[in-house]
Structures are given as C-alpha cells and as structure tokens.
Amino acid sequence: MVVTGEEGDDTRVFNQGIISEWFNQREDYGAFLRLVRVGDRLEMKRDKYCHWGIYMGEQILDIDDQLVVLPCIGHRANPTDNPEKMGGFSASSRSMSKGAFGIGDVCLEPLREVWGRSLLRINNSMDNTVTPFPSRIVVERVMKVVNGEDRHSFTAYNVVTNNCEHFASWSRNSWALSHQVYSASEQILKLSMLAVSVLLPRPLAVAGGICITGIQMLKEIRRV
Known part of the structure; x- marks a missing residue:
C-alpha cells in the first residue's frame, strides 16, 4: 500500500503517484x-x-427521501455514460439530471453505482508531474462545484476541453488535463500531416485542420 501521512491527517497527500491494478x-x-x-x-x-x-x-x-452514508x-x-445506451456500464441515471446544465454537470454519487461493471x-x-492537493482540499474543490459555489459548476461539458478527466485532474492537481484527448489529438495531427503529403489539391484545407487541432490542444492544457 502506498500511503503517506496518517488517517485523519487532512494536511497530507495520500497514495501519491500510485497507479493501482484494475479492480472488478x-x-x-x-x-x-x-x-x-x-x-x-479514479479511472473506470x-x-x-x-x-x-x-x-x-x-x-x-x-x-x-432517505439519508444514507455510502462511499x-x-x-x-459523461453524456454517453448512460445505462440505456451503454448496456449498464455506467453510473446511475441521477447523474443525467443534475443542476442547471443536466448532462455534463458535476455530481456526487455512490461508488458502486458509478463503478458498475x-x-x-x-x-x-x-x-509525478504536478504536486497534488491534500485530501481535504481535493474534497473541498469537488464539493464547491457540486454545490454551485465555483465557476466550474457553470461550464458545460465538452469532450475536448471540459470532460470527466479534465475535472478529476483539476480537482486533485489543479491542471485541467485529459490524456485521452491529448492522445486522440496526437493521432489526428499525425493523420493530418500524412494527408498534407497525399492530398496535394487541398493543402490549405488540411493545413487549416491541423491549426484547429493545435489550438484545441493548447486550450486543453491549461492551469486553472
């Protein structure tokens, strides 16, 4: 077990840098x-x-209408994280109707329901790249968004610039970063560069696509 600090110590960081095995x-x-x-x-x-x-x-x-205590x-x-569309691989449908924006809002739900299958x-x-906040601060950051006390409460979901991984990274490490988006953008750049050498009749259109992708990548890696 990789744990620093003692249980109940709200000034320390726990499980710093750990990547665990997959759990069922x-x-x-x-x-x-x-x-x-x-x-x-957590990654699911x-x-x-x-x-x-x-x-x-x-x-x-x-x-x-019952108060329960649960992990x-x-x-x-996630707009696609819906039991009706994903065959049960999802959180409860309650996350589809939270707050002003509904789909894409930040919500608090039972571990079992979000974990699913x-x-x-x-x-x-x-x-290992950005120093994490103490556990207490991470929870406070999340709850401020859940309760509508932070500007992130009012930012609509965007798969490229404001997805679930962005939020988790921002909550723990203050950087809104998504490696999934970065990897996908990297592949798009490679394909676009290949297209430049093949689609000679449309060099400007292809170059424009590369520029747009680059701009999105720059916006996506941001300190907030």
Missing part, C-alpha cells in the same frame, strides 16, 4: 476499499473510453 467490483470491492483514500483520482474502463472521478470517502446522500465518487457526468483503478500518475 464483484470480486475486489473489499480489497479496493482497503487501498483507496479520499482524494484519489468503459466500453471504448475511460470515465474519471474523485473518491470522496463516505458521504451522506438523500436517496429516495462516493465526485465526477462530471467496469474495471476500476486508482490513477494518481499526474502527481
């Missing part, structure tokens, strides 16, 4: 709870993409 909820739920710490960045392997969130520890939720995740709901792991790899 049905078989590994208990083992995962023994490893995970409040403020960890969906079908064809990964969903990201922040582990918030035990939180009080109002479910069907929770704070995350920006996906594989899940702790992925704090960004800690």
Whole structure:
C-alpha cells in the first residue's frame, strides 16, 4: 500500500503517484476499499473510453427521501455514460439530471453505482508531474462545484476541453488535463500531416485542420 501521512491527517497527500491494478467490483470491492483514500483520482474502463472521478470517502446522500452514508465518487457526468445506451456500464441515471446544465454537470454519487461493471483503478500518475492537493482540499474543490459555489459548476461539458478527466485532474492537481484527448489529438495531427503529403489539391484545407487541432490542444492544457 502506498500511503503517506496518517488517517485523519487532512494536511497530507495520500497514495501519491500510485497507479493501482484494475479492480472488478464483484470480486475486489473489499480489497479496493482497503487501498483507496479520499482524494484519489479514479479511472473506470468503459466500453471504448475511460470515465474519471474523485473518491470522496463516505458521504451522506438523500436517496429516495432517505439519508444514507455510502462511499462516493465526485465526477462530471459523461453524456454517453448512460445505462440505456451503454448496456449498464455506467453510473446511475441521477447523474443525467443534475443542476442547471443536466448532462455534463458535476455530481456526487455512490461508488458502486458509478463503478458498475467496469474495471476500476486508482490513477494518481499526474502527481509525478504536478504536486497534488491534500485530501481535504481535493474534497473541498469537488464539493464547491457540486454545490454551485465555483465557476466550474457553470461550464458545460465538452469532450475536448471540459470532460470527466479534465475535472478529476483539476480537482486533485489543479491542471485541467485529459490524456485521452491529448492522445486522440496526437493521432489526428499525425493523420493530418500524412494527408498534407497525399492530398496535394487541398493543402490549405488540411493545413487549416491541423491549426484547429493545435489550438484545441493548447486550450486543453491549461492551469486553472
């Protein structure tokens, strides 16, 4: 177990830099709870993409007019992360109707529901590049957005510039960064460069596409 600090110490960083193995909820739920710490960045392997969130520890939720205490995740709901469209690989449908913007808003939900049948792991790899906040600060940042007290509460979902991974990275490390977007943009750049050498009748259109992709990449890597 990679843990720094003591339980209850809200000034320290836990699981700094750790990338855990993948966990299956049905078989590994208990083992995962023994490893995970409040403020960890969680990666869930969906079908064809990964969903990201922040582990918030035990939180009080109002479910069907009853107050319950459950391990929770704070995350920006993905428009495609819907049980009806993804065959159950998703969070609860409650994340589809949160706040002013609905789909794409940041919400707090039970770990089990968000995890679903996906594989899940702790992925704090960004800690090796940008110093993470203490666990207490990470939770405070997430909750301010959930409660509409931060400008991120009012920014609409955008797969390129404001997706679930951007939010998880911003919450823990203050950088809104998505490696999924970066990798996809890198592939687009490579294909565009190849097209420049092949599609000679349309060099300006191709060059324009490269410029647009470059601008999106620059906007996507930002300190906030």
